Amino acid sequence: QVQFVESGGGLVQPGGSLRLSCAASGSIFRLLVMAWYRQVPGKQRELVASITAGNTRTYQDYVKGRFTISRDNAKNTIYLQMNNLEPEDTAVYYCNRHPGPLNWGQGTQVTVSS
Numbered sequence: 001q002v003q004f005v006e007s008g009g010g011l012v013q014p015g016g017s018l019r020l021s022c023a024a025s026g027s028i029f030r031l032l033v034m035a036w037y038r039q040v041p042g043k044q045r046e047l048v049a050s051i052t053a054g055n056t057r058t059y060q061d062y063v064k065g066r067f068t069i070s071r072d073n074a075k076n077t078i079y080l081q082m083n084n085l086e087p088e089d090t091a092v093y094y095c096n097r098h099p100g101p102l103n104w105g106q107g108t109q110v111t112v113s114s
Contacts, residue, residue: 002026002102004095009108012085020080020108022095030073035098036080038091039107050098051078062088085112 008020020036035050049059049069057069068081078095092107 002028002032002097004102004105006093006095006105006108009093009110011111011113013114014086014112016085016112017081017083018085018110020082020093020095020110022078022080022105024076024078024095026076029076032097033099034071034078035096036067036069036078037094037096037101038089038110039094040091045094047098048093049080082110085110087112 003025005023006020008018010018012018031053033050033052036048037045038048039045047060048063049057049067051057051069051071059067066082066084069078071078090110090112092109094104094107096102096104
């Protein structure tokens with residue numbers, strides 16, 4: 001069973017940057033399409049970005065040019081570099097397989113506020 005542990009969130013001012021990390025257990029990690037999702041209270045969890053085993057990346061339009069997803073299979077870890085953050089990016093961020101997410105981790109809170 002693959003498990004995910006997200007970290008790197010925090011409070012940042014608009015225009016600031018954060019780098020999120022997601023450590024995964026399990027030897028099959030390198031085969032998985034992985035993604036970052038986010039959720040705000042009262043709304044459904046939404047896909048932000050995904051990355052295939054071959055490093056093909058896709059992004060939602062509202063983060064294109066600002067966020068970069070990457071992975072390090074040797075470390076069973078994926079990352080989300082977030083630049084030029086906006087208040088609308090405030091959410092709990094999660095990583096998981098895509099599609100067909102497995103058990104969800106605790107997520108990491110990102111708050112963008114002045």
